[in-house]
Amino acid sequence: MIELSAKGSNGLLAKRYASETRFRAYGAIALALTTIFLGFLLYDIISKGWPAFFESHSSIEIKIDPEKVGASDIANSDFAAIIKQSVREQFPDIQSREDKKTLASFISQAAGDDLRNMVLAKPELIGQTVKADLLLSAEADLYYKGLIDTDDKPLLDKFKAKLPVSQSISWRFWTNGDSREPELAGLLGAIKGSLFTVGIAILIGLPLGVFAAIYLEQFARRNRWTDLIEVNINNLAAVPSIIFGLLGLAMFLNFFGLPRSAPVVGGLVLALLVLPTIIIASRAALRAVPPSIKEAALGVGASQQQAVFHHVLPLALPGILTGTILALARAFGETAPLLMIGMVAFIADVPQSPTDAATVLPVQIFLWSDLPELAFKSKTAAAIIILIGILMLANALAIYLRRKFERRW
Amino acid sequence: MNQMSTARATEKNTQMVGERSTRISARKVNIYYSEKHAIKDLSIEIPDRSVSAFIGPSGCGKSTFLRAINRMNDTIDGCRVDGEVRLDDKNIYDKDVDVVQLRSHVGMVFQKPNPFPKSIFENVAYGPRIHGLAKNKTDLEEMVVASLKKAGLFEEVKDRLNSPGTGLSGGQQQRLCIARAIAVNPEVILMDEPCSALDPIATARIEELIDELRQNYCIIIVTHSMQQAARVSQLTAFFHLGTLVETGDTNTMFTNPQDKRTQDYITGRFG
Amino acid sequence: MILWSLLIILVAAVGAFLFAKSQATTLQTNNTGRLASLPGQHGLLAAAVAILAGLAGIVVSIPFSASFAWMMPALSVAAATIAAFFTISRITPNWHARNKFEAIVMGVLIASSIVAILTTVGIFASVVFESVAFFRQVNIFEFLFTTQWSPTGTPPSFGFIPLLTGTLLITFIAIAVATPLGLFSAIYLAEYASPTLRRWMKPVLEMLAGIPTVVLGFFAALTVAPLIKHSGNAIGLNVASESALAAGLVMGMMIVPLISSLSDDIINAVPQSLRDGSYAMGATKSETVKRVVLPAALPGIMSAVMLAISRAIGETMIVVMAAGLAANLTFNPLAAVSTITVQIATLLVGDQEFDSAKTLSAFALGIVLFFITLALNYIALRVVQRYRQAYD
Structure with missing residues (x-):
């Protein structure tokens, strides 16, 4: 009689099963650790960055004194001083110079500009009492959000008791360029810079990559020359991105004299960076189209090129697009090579064309993360949320395309 | 070649089915691959120390049923087996049966030779090592040599036991796989079309070997070739569309089949 | 200006296409016989010629673009128009426009595939050219064999050994984290996981792989490094705030998806x-994995690890943000070290003087980095290819 049950067997089998369980546990632990790391990362970033999407406001009744604001000269009037004056009047008990100064520092510089714009838009407000919106400074903002503790706590509490503070979505974060003042710094400049840069990269990289792939996959004969190109492309795909930055610096800036900090150059560098990836993905997509389709076209008298461009390429296009989107997502998050070509300067203006000095979203993240103000840490995390959001959208689009057009022969 | 001639000497007795004790008996076995009903209500008795052949057109379920005998179907997602398969009165689908134990008693040889990418020695030593059968190194070496001898491969490879098993010819690889299977002293050896990837000469070697091994093992062979079934087996079972159509003594099956379908298949009407 | 020029060329090309096509159609109706090429093909040829001529106009006018901004669009549109008219003037019934057009297309295709080669040549030329300038100022043996790196010191010193050790230390930590995690993840997903788990874990790994390194750098510098420092201090260890461990750990997590996806392919092969x-034979799953699958997959896994090493050595942002600037020669994971990429990035951000050894040294480091990663990639790809052939 054969013994088949695990119970009745010798100790060896128990040992073997224990080792099996251990081995399996290692795998589960590895997956769990990876997931936990990702979860912790996302939680950390989101919890740090979420508050930066909101800003703190207060408001105050202000009489626009015609003596201080001339109807003909609104643009040059000192609205910041008017606001400062009105706020002080609300707190007659604050007397020391030091405290007055601190009190004024709770109001952002932007408050004066906002009031000026309001009056510019409606000059008839001069002489009337208006309710002015006060954007609060980063320090006050962080305190009221409960994120920091500060020596100015008593004054801040007093301020809030008199002038109610509320929070609202910070549109400035989306519509402003960079700024030294955390409460004013926005991402529009970086986002536009990123769009210009990646736009140029796609304009150059996609046709070059697809053409190269078509040549290598459909027309090139296998010989030493094409082998060299092939090995070269595979190796180029794994060259560290910072090396491409060196290329951009030495070739595009120094040798060809292209402008520093410009999205054009950034786009060129990123195009070369993603070129191997696009070629590899496009070749895979072209290879997946069965040769019988090309042969059928050749059979009815089409030329090689007509067969490829009329029949093979359209069928490979979804695959090519998917690969390209993934490559561009990578380019969108790329930082290091852009540091080399000077896209790392502080630029407050929103770029209007691809030749204007600009920075990109990931570089903006790098710049902000290095600033000492606590408020910028939160801004950095918020910028990261936007960056990851954009990348996830791109990936979702790629997955959608793949699902929609996936075809098996 | 010495052992081969002894093998020849064994009498080719085809009237033994009734005299041999039953080793494996299946009762009302149903096998499903997710939706597909691959084996329908199959019952069969397989005798010890003889060769039983499963024949039938492709897709008839013979390989599926073969794999059910050492529960290799467990490794396939969505495969479900109902009914019982008894090995010496023990249902191998019982809860307390351990597949690792089971498979050390029921070995298997596959369609395509699949030696591990290791040396010839390590290939054969694999089973004894994992099951802890050898007490020491010499013991293990003896086991390997004995198995290679039983598989009729030793003379050909004795000088290169440490060279990779994948470097052998197809027929040698298949005999290596047989040596690997018998190294753990199984009672039953399942062979899934073991010669389909081999040339006629290598096939003849394997068939001789099977004939020789039947003295000590219960062998079940799935084959496409009716000639092969006629040559090596004592019992033949004919499968068609997931059902066992007919089973019986090989000679009788080939000369006087009971079922019309068996007759059509054997005479080459379909298959 | 370039954009405007491109736009104008495009308009010219469309015009050339329509004009050539209508010319050819007229010819066809007036002529009794068939044309050698279809009217549309005449159009394509004219358009292609116009585009090429226009692009040539842009290239020619680049040197003058600073002084005469209007020259680029003017020259390119003139070139495009003249070329188009010349082509159109040659339309005759026997003119094989399709063959000419296909020759141009083939030229463009070949030129595109050469860009990849040119990129490599460009990289090579840039790093070599500037490095030669560097080694004219600094002895190559000082660079390779001395142990003091302070390019901004007085006098500056350029011994890259501490950068190499720093790079290797962080890479070692990263690989020590990533290899077991990536490999065991891949094994579990390939051999044990249910389809449902696989469906959930694939996006997790892909997402981790898609997180930009600047984000990981931020996380390493602001969250992981303080965490390690505090827990180290709590048990009485002296941990630098920019410890190699923090950068290495996060870099390791970055590499996990790379190793796991490569290993997954290899294990499935x-x-x-x-x-x-x-x-x-009665082997358990883990015995099968350990004794059959892994040995068979070993060359592929080795090459995956080599690609991962190359990736870690070349990774910039995580170390720029989380590792130190001071090049310490140490193997203590709790100390701060600097890496090759950190130095390249720091030396080239901000003011660059291409006559000073300080700026040029970045290119010398670049050459080292380029060749280390190139060698690793080349060998790894070779191993993968040979391995693929073995099982095809």
């Missing part, structure tokens, strides 16, 4: 028949 052979 091991034929099922080998697994079946092992299971049929």
Whole structure:
């Protein structure tokens, strides 16, 4: 009689099963650790960055004194001083110079500009009492959000008791360029810079990559020359991105004299960076189209090129697009090579064309993360949320395309 | 070649089915691959120390049923087996049966030779090592040599036991796989079309070997070739569309089949 | 200006296409016989010629673009128009426009595939050219064999050994984290996981792989490094606030998806028949994995690890943000070290003087980095290819 049950067997089998369980546990632990790391990362970033999407406001009744604001000269009037004056009047008990100064520092510089714009838009407000919106400074903002503790706590509490503070979505974060003042710094400049840069990269990289792939996959004969190109492309795909930055610096800036900090150059560098990836993905997509389709076209008298461009390429296009989107997502998050070509300067203006000095979203993240103000840490995390959001959208689009057009022969 | 001639000497007795004790008996076995009903209500008795052949057109379920005998179907997602398969009165689908134990008693040889990418020695030593059968190194070496001898491969490879098993010819690889299977002293050896990837000469070697091994093992062979079934087996079972159509003594099956379908298949009407 | 020029060329090309096509159509109706090429093909040829001529106009006018901004669009549109008219003037019934057009297309295709080669040549030229300038100022033996790196010191010193050790230390930590995690993840997903788990874990790994390194750098510098410092201090260890451990750990997590996806491919490439052979012998899953699958997959896994090493050595943002600037020669993971990429990035951000050894040294480091990663990639790709052939 054969013994088949695990119970009745010798100790060896128990040992073997224990080792099996251990081995399996290692795998589960590895997956769990990876997931936990990702979860912790996302939680950390989101919890740090979420508050930066909101800003703190207060408001105050202000009489626009015609003596201080001339109807003909609104643009040059000192609205910041008017606001400062009105706020002080609300707190007659604050007397020391030091405290007055601190009190004024709770109001952002932007408050004066906002009031000026309001009056510019409606000059008839001069002489009337208006309710002015006060954007609060980063320090006050962080305190009221409960994120920091500060020596100015008593004054801040007093301020809030008199002038109610509320929070609202910070549109400035989306519509402003960079700024030294955390409460004013926005991402529009970086986002536009990123769009210009990646736009140029796609304009150059996609046709070059697809053409190269078509040549290598459909027309090139296998010989030493094409082998060299092939090995070269595979190796180029794994060259560290910072090396491409060196290329951009030495070739595009120094040798060809292209402008520093410009999205054009950034786009060129990123195009070369993603070129191997696009070629590899496009070749895979072209290879997946069965040769019988090309042969059928050749059979009815089409030329090689007509067969490829009329029949093979359209069928490979979804695959090519998917690969390209993934490559561009990578380019969108790329930082290091852009540091080399000077896209790392502080630029407050929103770029209007691809030749204007600009920075990109990931570089903006790098710049902000290095600033000492606590408020910028939160801004950095918020910028990261936007960056990851954009990348996830791109990936979702790629997955959608793949699902929609996936075809098996 | 010495052992081969002894093998020849064994009498080719085809009237033994009734005299041999039953080793494996299946009762009302149903096998499903997710939706597909691959084996329908199959019952069969397989005798010890003889060769039983499963024949039938492709897709008839013979390989599926073969794999059910050492529960290799467990490794396939969505495969479900109902009914019982008894090995010496023990249902191998019982809860307390351990597949690792089971498979050390029921070995298997596959369609395509699949030696591990290791040396010839390590290939054969694999089973004894994992099951802890050898007490020491010499013991293990003896086991390997004995198995290679039983598989009729030793003379050909004795000088290169440490060279990779994948470097052998197809027929040698298949005999290596047989040596690997018998190294753990199984009672039953399942062979899934073991010669389909081999040339006629290598096939003849394997068939001789099977004939020789039947003295000590219960062998079940799935084959496409009716000639092969006629040559090596004592019992033949004919499968068609997931059902066992007919089973019986090989000679009788080939000369006087009971079922019309068996007759059509054997005479080459379909298959 | 370039954009405007491109736009104008495009308009000219469309015009050339329509004009050539209508010319050819007229010819066809007036002529009794067939044309050698279809009217549309005449159009395509004219358009292609116009585009090429226009692009040539842009290239020619680049040197003058600073002084005469209007020259680029003017020259390119003139070139495009003249070329188009010349082509159109040659339309005759026997003119094989399609063959000419296809020759141009083939030229463009070949030129595109050469860009990849040019990129490599460009990289090579840039790093070599500037490095030669560097080694004219600094002895190559000082660079390779001395142990003091302070390019901004007085006098500056350029011994890259501490950068190499720093890079290797962080890479070692990263690989020590990533290899077991990535490999075991891949094994679990390939051999044990249910389809449902696989469906959930794939996006997790892909997402981790898609997180930009600047984000990981931020996380390493602001969250992981303080965490390690505090827990180290709590048990009485002296941990630098920019410890190699923090950068290495996060870099390791970055590499996990790379190793796991490469290993997953390799493990799945091991034929099922080998697994079946092992299971049929009564081996357990882990025995099969350890004794059959992994040995068979070993060359592929080795090359995956090599690609991962190359990736870690070349990774910039995580170390720029989380590792130190001071090049310490130490193997203590709790100390701060600097890496090759950190130095390249710091030396080239901000003011660059291409006559000073300080700026040029970045290119010398670049050459080292380029060749280390190139060698690793080349060998790894070779191993993968040979391995693929073995099981195809």
